[in-house]
Amino acid sequence: MKITCVGGGPASLYFAILMKRQRECHDVTVFERYPAGRTYGWGVTLLARLIDLLERADPQTAFEIRRHAFRWDEGRVIISERQPAYLGGAGISIGRSHLLEILVKRATDLGVQVQFEHEVRDIAEVAGSDLIVAGDGANSRLRGLLADQFRTRIKVGRNKYLWLGTTKVFDVFTFGFVATEAGWIWYHGYGFNSDTSTFLVECSPETWAGLGFDQLGTEASIRLLECIFAQHLEGHPLMAREQSTDLNPWLSFRAVTNERWHHGNVVLLGDAAHTTHFTIGSGTSLAIEDAIGLAAKLHDYEDVKLALSAYTRDRRADLRRAQLEAFASARWFESIQRYTALDPYQFGTLLMTRRSRFQAHLPPLVYYHLFRTASSLGKLPLLRRLRDRFDTRRRRLLQSI
Numbered sequence: 369m370k371i372t373c374v375g376g377g378p379a380s381l382y383f384a385i386l387m388k389r390q391r392e393c394h395d396v397t398v399f400e401r402y403p404a405g406r407t408y409g410w411g412v413t414l415l416a417r418l419i420d421l422l423e424r425a426d427p428q429t430a431f432e433i434r435r436h437a438f439r440w441d442e443g444r445v446i447i448s449e450r451q452p453a454y455l456g457g458a459g460i461s462i463g464r465s466h467l468l469e470i471l472v473k474r475a476t477d478l479g480v481q482v483q484f485e486h487e488v489r490d491i492a493e494v495a496g497s498d499l500i501v502a503g504d505g506a507n508s509r510l511r512g513l514l515a516d517q518f519r520t521r522i523k524v525g526r527n528k529y530l531w532l533g534t535t536k537v538f539d540v541f542t543f544g545f546v547a548t549e550a551g552w553i554w555y556h557g558y559g560f561n562s563d564t565s566t567f568l569v570e571c572s573p574e575t576w577a578g579l580g581f582d583q584l585g586t587e588a589s590i591r592l593l594e595c596i597f598a599q600h601l602e603g604h605p606l607m608a609r610e611q612s613t614d615l616n617p618w619l620s621f622r623a624v625t626n627e628r629w630h631h632g633n634v635v636l637l638g639d640a641a642h643t644t645h646f647t648i649g650s651g652t653s654l655a656i657e658d659a660i661g662l663a664a665k666l667h668d669y670e671d672v673k674l675a676l677s678a679y680t681r682d683r684r685a686d687l688r689r690a691q692l693e694a695f696a697s698a699r700w701f702e703s704i705q706r707y708t709a710l711d712p713y714q715f716g717t718l719l720m721t722r723r724s725r726f727q728a729h730l731p732p733l734v735y736y737h738l739f740r741t742a743s744s745l746g747k748l749p750l751l752r753r754l755r756d757r758f759d760t761r762r763r764r765l766l767q768s769i
């Protein structure tokens with residue numbers, strides 16, 4: 369089978385690896401528009417269940433990712449000058465460029481042709497393939513060319529964000545909120561290797577304009593953010609992926625959904641098919657899960673069209689929960705003025721439970737007390753046993769990192 373994957377992100381690369389593992393004789397090519405080693409963004413968090421899935425799908429990739437993953441052991445919320453609230457939790461992250469390096473090497477070793485600096489502009493360029501995988505990200509060009517068939521919907525988020533890195537290593541996953549004269553601005557900080565962290569800044573458009581970010585290029589935005597977050601950064605610099613002088617380095621999140629995920633022999637994978645807000649840190653894991661799902665269906669069905677239909681049906685259903693949670697999480701950060709008067713522990717508890725469908729519909733303190741009551745009911749023997757079993761499994765997975 370001749371397979372062409374457009375876009376060299378985690379979705380396409382992992383799919384290419386799995387197809388080559390399935391049958392060595394598959395002819396698999398990945399086209400990536402950028403040169404090797406160039407990408408956007410910094411470190412990404414990975415879902416705990418992903419390592420388990422990778423282990424089953426391709427142990428060698430799992431081993432490499434596990435070897436290079438960075439582990440953090442606690443969640444912390446800092447609001448202005450108030451005492452930090454520590455809220456438990458643990459997780460793993462990895463540098464996006466490192467992850468891609470691992471995937472490119474594995475794909476190439478298996479015989480996938482990875483062609484960098486090759487931008488696909490039209491479907492006609494790859495028309496001779498039995499299967500065309502549009503893994504070209506949230507702004508997918510291929511999807512755009514067939515937008516009527518896929519029935520794409522894009523909802524632009526309200527808040528502004530800037531994905532930066534820093535040399536300060538956050539070994540505790542930190543949400544830091546600072547009150548400025550123009551409103552609240554905050555970051556999500558987490559380490560992803562021994563000398564770098566992701567530092568993702570977010571604020572409302574009013575705060576963004578009020579602080580003058582609408583008039584600042586990348587460098588000037590970074591210098592101002594270093595002042596705003598000086599206490600949190602403890603002298604460490606912030607870094608942009610590319611030192612550009614763009615007038616508007618800030619972005620608004622684009623929530624992408626598609627009514628259909630395939631048309632003819634073209635199939636959407638990863639962010640091209642769906643995006644989930646970055647505040648739930650799942651997009652990469654979900655993109656890789658798409659790759660696993662698609663490869664499995666192509667293994668199970670002789671007929672490519674039947675395989676694509678089954679992939680679409682199952683993955684859409686699997687994603688429903690993550691999409692609802694991502695929606696609730698994005699809304700939470702768009703409404704933080706509802707919560708900022710709470711004490712740090714209450715605020716942190718609501719932040720950590722922001723994916724709940726109910727939270728937005730209840731007064732914050734009512735939800736907080738309901739949550740606390742439900743948690744203490746969780747200490748009843750049967751519920752505690754169930755929760756402990758879940759925690760043990762999760763801990764075991766994380767300890768294996």
Ligand SMILES: Cc1cc2nc3c(=O)[nH]c(=O)nc-3n(C[C@H](O)[C@H](O)[C@H](O)COP(=O)(O)OP(=O)(O)OC[C@H]3O[C@@H](n4cnc5c(N)ncnc54)[C@H](O)[C@@H]3O)c2cc1C
Pocket residue numbers: 374375376377378379380399400401402407409411412413414415486487488489503504505506508509510529531568637638639640646648649650651652653654655
């Ligand atoms: C601010 C932010 C923070 C995030 N944090 C996390 C996180 O912590 N954890 C997490 O799991 N996810 C996170 N994500 C989401 C994650 O980055 C994506 O979900 C994931 O990268 C999707 O993988 P993909 O392979 O589908 O697309 P991408 O990784 O976007 O890859 C698409 C590739 O296609 C290439 N391309 C595009 N057009 C063409 C073309 N025409 N021809 C050839 N090549 C092309 C691009 O250069 C790119 O390399 C975050 C996203 C954002 C925006």
